[in-house]
Amino acid sequence: MTIDLKSLIGSRIQETTGTRKLTIKGETDNYTVCKIPLDLVHYNEKNGRIATYISQYLTEGNKIDKDVIEDYNMVLQKFIENSNSNAIKTTKQNIDRFGQRVPGVVLNDGRIIDGNRRFTCLRLLKNEGKDVYFEAVILDPKNGIDDRDIKRLELNLQHAEERPVDYNPIDNLVDIYRDISIDKLFTIKEYAENTNKRPKEVEVSLKKAELMVQYLEFINAPGQYFIARDMELDGPLQELVGILNKEFKKLDFKDLSRPEYPNKTEREEYLRIRNALFTAIFTNREKGDLTRYIREMGKFVIHSTNRDDFLDEYEEVVEEVYETLQDQEEVTTQTVKEIGKELEVVRKEGKDIIDRKIQDTQIKVARKKPVELLNQALADLERIDLDQVSRLKSEDEKEFRLVLGKIDSMLKKFGGKIEV
Known part of the structure; x- marks a missing residue:
């Protein structure tokens, strides 16, 4: 099934007054947000959030087949839900209460670049009988956007914005x-x-x-x-x-x-x-x-x-x-x-x-710890300037002699342990 979302604007797809700012090919612009029926869009099988689930599904002898979009969506929906069930529950409750606040991004063929979790929550709400649409910007690769541009945009949206990546x-x-x-x-x-x-x-x-x-x-x-x-x-x-x-x-x-x-x-x-x-x-x-x-x-x-x-x-x-x-x-x-x-x-x-x-x-x-500590102590002692010692004032000299006596006493104890 070939989908051309742009051709459906004005019939099944409606433009809104909302926009979303995106940076593509180094240029930042405001893009119009559209209300898109859920059956016209599909998950991105290269979504990093579900990479391990895709590998497991393929290893078990299954195939990722887009011939029937709804069947394809059902398979990947389970992966999205399993990847973070708590986040799905929270996002679903927020969308149900306040509506979809952050628009997604889709390609003209219906593939979702940003918004897989929101799309999942909308699908769950639709199954509960709610009248919902996926609000998203539609990008057309024919306008000079290549795979690298798409992936760069995906990374920007997932990582560069002020929100954690919960992969x-x-x-x-x-x-x-x-x-x-x-x-x-x-x-x-x-x-x-x-x-x-x-x-x-x-x-x-x-x-x-x-x-x-x-x-x-x-x-x-x-x-x-x-x-x-x-x-x-x-x-x-x-x-x-x-x-x-x-x-x-x-x-x-x-x-x-x-x-x-x-x-x-x-x-x-x-x-x-x-x-x-x-x-x-x-x-x-x-x-x-x-x-x-x-x-x-x-x-x-x-x-x-x-x-x-x-x-x-x-x-x-x-x-x-x-x-x-x-x-x-x-x-x-x-x-x-x-x-x-x-x-x-x-x-x-x-x-x-x-x-x-x-x-x-x-x-x-x-066993080597005493040697290491003694070497460290020796290094510290060697840092003391002898000229400064000779110029100590009475109070400082008194304290210096006191510490020196303690050191001398400790060295004698060490010497006694090794018969020096």
């Missing part, structure tokens, strides 16, 4: 990865400009997204972003970026993972560390605070002097987990749970290795 963080990572790495619509700098973020912030998000993609490949579930959502991987991925950035400064994780990466030794070390961390996430995903666990693993194992010993000892666990996952014909949220039970013994073995290495390093750190 599931994994859906947001998928959106960033798709826009920058897959579709190559923007550079990191351009994406930052269009979302009111700092380039460094976007760079970190893109690295998190890349590690998410690599993790799903590691567990034999490529492109199944919903698994990352169900496992709540945003926090652990954040820690992974910090850990790997420290070990592989300014290197691109995507390049490091490629077989053709020129420095084979560097790539091998990256994969050893990355795969150990991925295995730790998979085998410890049911821990109460997985993010903190991965942080401690980075601090006390990966960044410690016993890292090589750990990687050697943990290698069999990594291989067992990886091979078991790769042997599966299909990996879903359910099979992740089943494989977890199947690998219970291996999971326990891996946890014991990590916990032991963390504890070993913590003990070493505790």
Whole structure:
């Protein structure tokens, strides 16, 4: 079914006196808002808010088909509702009470660029017998607006305005990865400009997204972003970026993972560390605070002097987990749970290795603490100017002698402990 909304203005679609200010191709103008019957518009299947739900739907053998718009809308409506049911309830109540206050934005073919949640609430109200329309600006791509302009507008509306982006963080990572790495619509700098973020912030998000993609490949579930959502991987991925950035400064994780990466030794070390961390996430995903666990693993194992010993000892666990996952014909949220039970013994073995290495390093750190503090104290003492000491006035000199005596007494106690 081909829809031409512009051609229906004056018949099924009515222009209102309202306008909405939009910035397109760098120019800001007021655009007329129209009242559009709900059956003439449809959801945007590329909406970042539902990226993981779309991936799950396709993985389960379904197809996204627009031949029957109402059937298509019903499928995506459920995704929108599931993505934030509380927000849907609140927005629905507000629209029912006050009307649609913020107009949406649609393309001339009926695809919604902004306003998927409002459209969902209006559909729910219509099912309750309410007489409602979708109020929105109509943009026609024939007027020189290309895919990049449309996506830039979508990002501006979702991120740059003074309202929070309430995407599931994994859906947001998928959106960033798709826009920058897959579709190559923007550079990191351009994406930052269009979302009111700092380039460094976007760079970190893109690295998190890349590690998410690599993790799903590691567990034999490529492109199944919903698994990352169900496992709540945003926090652990954040820690992974910090850990790997420290070990592989300014290197691109995507390049490091490629077989053709020129420095084979560097790539091998990256994969050893990355795969150990991925295995730790998979085998410890049911821990109460997985993010903190991965942080401690980075601090006390990966960044410690016993890292090589750990990687050697943990290698069999990594291989067992990886091979078991790769042997599966299909990996879903359910099979992740089943494989977890199947690998219970291996999971326990891996946890014991990590916990032991963390504890070993913590003990070493505790043992070195007195030396570190003494060195710090010595550095502070060396900052004291001897000429200033010789010119101290009576009261200050008295206090100085008192503190000096305490220090001397403490040093004698230390000396007694080590027989000096």
